[in-house]
Amino acid sequence: MASPVTIHTAFVITNLLFLILACHFSLFLAFDASPDHDHSQCKVDGEILQYGIELPTCMIPKRAPNPPSSDNALVPWDRNYVNLYTPVPNGGLVVRSDGMHADLRITSVNQSFGHFQSKYRFVFGYFSMNLKLIPKQSAGVIATYYFSSPETKPKESDRHDEVDFEFLGNTSGNPITLQTNVYLNGVGNREQHHYLSFDPTAAFHKYSLLWNQHLIIWFVDDKVIRVFHNKTQEVGVPFPVNRPMAVQCSIWDGSDWATQGGRVKLNYTYAPFVAQYEGFGGVDGCQACPATPSTACDTADLSPCSDAKKYWFLEQQELTAKQIKQLQKHQKKYIVYDYCTDAKRFPEGMPEECRYNKFY
Numbered sequence: 001m002a003s004p005v006t007i008h009t010a011f012v013i014t015n016l017l018f019l020i021l022a023c024h025f026s027l028f029l030a031f032d033a034s035p036d037h038d039h040s041q042c043k044v045d046g047e048i049l050q051y052g053i054e055l056p057t058c059m060i061p062k063r064a065p066n067p068p069s070s071d072n073a074l075v076p077w078d079r080n081y082v083n084l085y086t087p088v089p090n091g092g093l094v095v096r097s098d099g100m101h102a103d104l105r106i107t108s109v110n111q112s113f114g115h116f117q118s119k120y121r122f123v124f125g126y127f128s129m130n131l132k133l134i135p136k137q138s139a140g141v142i143a144t145y146y147f148s149s150p151e152t153k154p155k156e157s158d159r160h161d162e163v164d165f166e167f168l169g170n171t172s173g174n175p176i177t178l179q180t181n182v183y184l185n186g187v188g189n190r191e192q193h194h195y196l197s198f199d200p201t202a203a204f205h206k207y208s209l210l211w212n213q214h215l216i217i218w219f220v221d222d223k224v225i226r227v228f229h230n231k232t233q234e235v236g237v238p239f240p241v242n243r244p245m246a247v248q249c250s251i252w253d254g255s256d257w258a259t260q261g262g263r264v265k266l267n268y269t270y271a272p273f274v275a276q277y278e279g280f281g282g283v284d285g286c287q288a289c290p291a292t293p294s295t296a297c298d299t300a301d302l303s304p305c306s307d308a309k310k311y312w313f314l315e316q317q318e319l320t321a322k323q324i325k326q327l328q329k330h331q332k333k334y335i336v337y338d339y340c341t342d343a344k345r346f347p348e349g350m351p352e353e354c355r356y357n358k359f360y
């Protein structure tokens with residue numbers, strides 16, 4: 001049996017050969033744009049020229065992540081996740097008897113919070129979760145799947161990093177909105193609101209995140225809905241690379257702002273509000289330290305995380321042409337708010353990262 005090292009070496013050599021060949025011949029040959037090897041972004045002297053398959057000169061293959069088919073497998077909740085903050089037993093977190101499903105619940109005005117998180121904190125990786133959201137009346141309720149390093153108090157000195165999927169509940173018959181956001185060094189304000197092409201309360205759907213040193217991609221059912229590029233070198237916008245983040249899931253009362261800007265509050269008459277989670281196998285990242293509060297993370301050696309020979313780290317520096325099409329379609333049709341088009345909010349000019357992440 002070939003050892004993982006042998007397989008890995010063979011893989012790297014094959015890839016290198018492919019790169020060299022592709023670079024040499026791309027100018028002369030029509031490039032075979034197989035789905036695995038879409039050429040995507042071209043840079044000349046550090047300038048982005050164009051996205052998409054039309055571009056003739058730059059044909060470096062960049063592979064889309066090829067996640068293991070088991071990424072959102074139904075594995076027991078306690079394999080990867082732990083309850084650190086929800087008092088037990090109060091009904092905020094219910095792991096069902098088969099061990100493979102977990103519910104986060106708001107049951108009354110006195111029990112309006114539920115949470116669980118990964119056992120470890122990560123730097124880079126590919127993560128996924130299946131969620132089925134609260135049906136009918138869910139105004140004011142926020143259910144989340146997000147990634148975060150610990151927040152510190154006071155707020156002014158907080159420097160945490162965070163990447164969000166947050167589902168904003170709605171009144172019966174109205175669409176649940178997915179809010180995505182990024183906090184860097186404690187600063188957020190990068191909201192996008194997305195509608196979904198399906199009813200997220202009717203069935204489980206897969207939500208996933210790819211995070212490496214080059215980019216962060218949000219996926220819904222394996223299709224790209226948002227990208228955030230690492231443009232630290234170009235425009236100085238920070239990027240999460242050195243604060244390990246835990247995978248987190250929560251439910252809470254967001255009456256203040258969640259639904260129609262806070263006009264519709266959570267109404268406990270409709271409790272319990274139940275968000276369902278499954279697919280706890282989707283945790284594959286560079287494990288930096290335990291999630292339990294400890295100082296282990298302050299001293300963790302993160303260098304192995306940038307050297308990991310993993311599909312989620314190596315294989316994607318840019319969106320593929322196929323993913324760019326997905327994102328264009330999504331951005332045109334389903335984005336109902338984008339901070340990058342909110343000129344009123346940024347009278348001094350749009351945030352620097354915007355031009356790198358917009359495709360419409």
Ligand SMILES: *[C@@H]1O[C@H](CO)[C@@H](O)[C@H](O)[C@H]1NC(C)=O
Pocket residue numbers: 108109110
């Ligand atoms: C919530 O807690 C308060 C104070 O303990 C109690 O008076 C009230 O009845 C509780 N409400 C519900 C709905 O359980």
Ligand SMILES: *[C@@H]1O[C@H](CO)[C@@H](O)[C@H](O)[C@H]1NC(C)=O
Pocket residue numbers: 213214230231232233237238239240241
């Ligand atoms: C990504 O961001 C980090 C931190 O902001 C920076 O140090 C690093 O050079 C960036 N990496 C790439 C590949 O641009």
Ligand SMILES: *[C@@H]1O[C@H](CO)[C@@H](O)[C@H](O)[C@H]1NC(C)=O
Pocket residue numbers: 168169170171174175176177258259260261
């Ligand atoms: C709720 O439904 C209303 C009416 O369709 C819509 O305007 C709003 O964006 C929806 N979402 C939230 C979070 O309020």
Ligand SMILES: *[C@@H]1O[C@H](CO)[C@@H](O)[C@H](O)[C@H]1NC(C)=O
Pocket residue numbers: 267268269270
């Ligand atoms: C909550 O819902 C009930 C049942 O529809 C309704 O009677 C009540 O007025 C609502 N409460 C608020 C504060 O809107």
